[in-house]
Amino acid sequence: GGVAYQSSYRGIPIAMKDIAQAQLDLGMSEATKIMQKRVDRGRMKSQKMAEVLTGITPTLSYENLADVDLVVEAVVEKESVKKIVLAETEKKISEKAILTSNTSTISITELAKVLTRPEQFCGMHFFNPVHRMPLVEIIRGEKSSDATIAATVAYAAAMGKSPIVVNDCPGFLINRVLFPYFAGFSGLVNDGVDFLRIDKVMEKFGWPMGPALLLDVVGIDTSFHAGGVMAEGFPDRMSQDVPTIISKMYEHEWYGKKNEKGFYIHSKDKKGKPKKEPNPGIADFLQDLGVGSGEGISDTDIIDRMMLPMLMESSRCLEDNIVETPVEVDMGLIYGLGFPPFRGGIFRWADTFGLNELLQRAEKHKALGKVYEPTEQIMKMAKDGKLFHPLE
Template sequence: MSEVVTYQREGAVGVITVNYPPVNALGHAVRSGLLAALEQGQQDAEAKALLLVCEGRTFIAGADIREFGKPMQEPGLPSVVEAFESSDKPIIAAIHGTALGGGLEMALGCHYRVALESARVGLPEVKLGLLPGAGGTQRLPRLAGAQVSLDMITSGNFASAAEALQDGIVDAVESGDDVKAVGLAFAQKVIDEGKPVRRVRDLNDKVEAEKGSGIFDQYRAGLQKKACGLFSPFKCVDAVEAAFQLPFTDGMKRERELFMECMESPQRAGLVHAFFAEREVSKVPGLPKDTPVRDVNTVGIIGAGTMGGGIAMNFANVGIPVRLLEVKQEALDKGLAIIRRNYENTARKGRITQAQVEERMALIQPTLSYDDFADVDLVIEAVFENMGVKKEIFGTLDKVCKPGAILASNTSTLDIDEIASATSRPQDVVGMHFFSPANVMKLLENVCGSQTADDVKATVMAVAKRIKKVGVLVGNCYGFVGNRMLHQRGAEATKLVNEGASPQQVDKVLTDLGFPMGQFAMSDLAGIDVGYRIREERRKAGEDVPASWMDKLAEEGRLGQKTQAGVYLYEEGSRKPVVDPKVDALIAEFRKEQGIEPREISDQEILERCMYVMINEGAKILEEGIAARALDVDIVWIYGYGFPAYRGGPMFWADQVGVKEIYDTVKRFHDTLGGDQWKPAALLERLAGEGKTFGSL
């Protein structure tokens, strides 16, 4: 008998218990153990019903990620599920925690399902570029019908126990926290009432009722918008449709064929890389796991604008009190009103209650005085990008804040060491770069200066997790990781327009690659003035920043979506960019002033110049140790800049394209276009010469 799966009879119920911490994942030992325990239960003449239950904090939460990328050892999950479903004794699955992926498929192979009120179920395989491969696409529709199955499988979202009961996925929901007791009671009821074995594969009422309904074509049409460019959601629809077109056995074969198509898709590789990278990024090289963290029980935030207000919401959302500072009452009132409006909108959508709105607002205490920061544990400055202003603020914080308070800047580009120089405690100074809108975007780029203490680094990474962000620890340089690469792409995109491309052509190449928006639409969203101020700061610092038609837009007050005019026009209440002939004329005038004769530029050149300049800069970032690993760069770009997760991030994508091909092209651009941005990074050159990848570092 397997150590991770045991069999024991309690009264007339044979109990099969999985105990494979931390999440009872379906590794080889569990799969083998389940079959052995099932056989024991079948042979136990005193057992009138069998109960599948799990120890620990959850039911089976899916596949064992330790087996990802390795050949599957028999028995495979489909055969285990089939064996349970074929049992001639009723089997009841008792669900607590989460039943996800293969865990839910195991439960669907049982004849009855009972869940605790706190349980959740789901089939999230699509998030890894896959589809359920152990009968999930064939059994779920027989219980829940087409619409629920399509929604759950193509989104990968979870359903609560109450929703699962309503949809027919589980047969009962019980209160309490003793899942085994609940399962035993349900199993005894099955025995006492003489309930028959009820195999999901034999339930055809819902399948027959929805045959030929046209729902699948409608669903595919909807996915063209919300899953554009993705592979597996459409294969999920094909698999669910098979449940309505084919006998169960043939439907299972079709599911397996489609599953293998997903397995062979490059998107699956990208999504699996992103999945593991997100988990690995919190393990910071060189920072011991046992590094102590400082207590963060109260937070001060400077600036009640869009960014500061969004940051405040992150902390209030998890119950951490915030003191929000502004220099004028009017600005403070406006910021609080926007925060309340955001919460009210969320409540209207049913995501939080009105009581939660009031609870969260009560946690955000407005102030006009730095003295109210005297006892906070963490201060985050979120004012505009001006070094003089930031240094003045940090000088004040140094005088006001208690010893050991962490002083953080939300700067997106500026030197953390120079900011820290305004204080007597550079060890306590760190960057915490949130992304707009800060209450929505998942990335938190934590930036350590040369003197930032290890416990401060560990603390800001722990804070990221606490406020439900994906934290990445990076080094200090202009623009850090994300903006340093973005600014190279932005400069190249602008040059391409200077030379003859249109902004919409450049943007389309990027959206065709999978970005949610192109370079210029993103500039409009962020605000044209943001980039303009950054360029002006660099010019003041003596850098040679060339003139740009983007500067002319800012100087004319075309600041993007907030003024309904930037690179594009925006109608009232719409975020859809509309081409503006005035901008075409402005660009044409700029070319004339600069003596540029426009030429036709291919989409391929746009792709190479916009993306390869980023890869070259990413290689320099890795060389310099600003990012410790290629996966850190990938996660910054996936969660901060909309890089399509199915392409795995820029450095993973570069490996897929071929490091040698990118190096050769970068070298060619350096020879033809010139500029330091096209000087091949030493790391890129070395990897190309050695036939290695960024992933091999």
């Protein structure tokens, strides 16, 4: 629904196909809700709202897809279902059309295997909520052609988004660097640091929300599954060998905001505005986990234990050629995750301290696991006194 809305809002008409009428209705009502608020506040004319809605054609049939230029597949996050839907879609669209997938965790190269025109396929990963988050990751599979990537980048830009092109790997760029950050969070909780304190410290650092609330918003189930994909892809540093608060919550079906139970209890106030309160039930899980006392862990330790894994993995993404430049990583994090913009991104943040200082700080936490291990790139840059964003 979000993709259809954004496309039509920018004047690019779109057919929205689903297998369930109720889901199509939901998509249209979500779009209406977003715009009605704007109209009520005088920020949008009702004529524009009508045009946007007319630009979306909800459909249960493939017929409306026969003449499209580009398709964004966004069905359930299951490889088997996506493969069936993609193969079927490819047969129904024109030979020139481009096919993309909004998958968050499935390999683009793998999905391409069921297609007869894999060069006309790539990833097009949006971030939630689509109408607010500026980033789109365009993922180049092994067989995606340059023309396909260029056309998909152009479509993202025409939708008013800021695309970055990344090579295929588990988690692509954004989730690949987000999950080590979450690992930092789980480690802190296991050591007995209160999640409310972590959220406060990270909000003060500048994040729009702390990691516990972010996990609630993303969904504990979604994070648990994506964490599994990351662990499989990078077992040396992303597999969790001890139970964590996330696995506990998942076991008990506390999925976060979507079922109102997460680190916070999510509800609505009298005016219908979202409200959240810390979930007292978390304490029982922490007792089961036998967490530490949290003593001696300073606010700087909290920041470092969250941010250093993100920095190291971002550097690994450059080393592995997942993304070309530090600027793209920094832009991706600001636009896709809400990384504090005034800090300029993870590499700019690292530059403000200098890599030698950060290496010392990483040394303090190295016993916590490989997510804290400095990369060759960072060690070399520190030795040569280099910055990710060199001053002219």
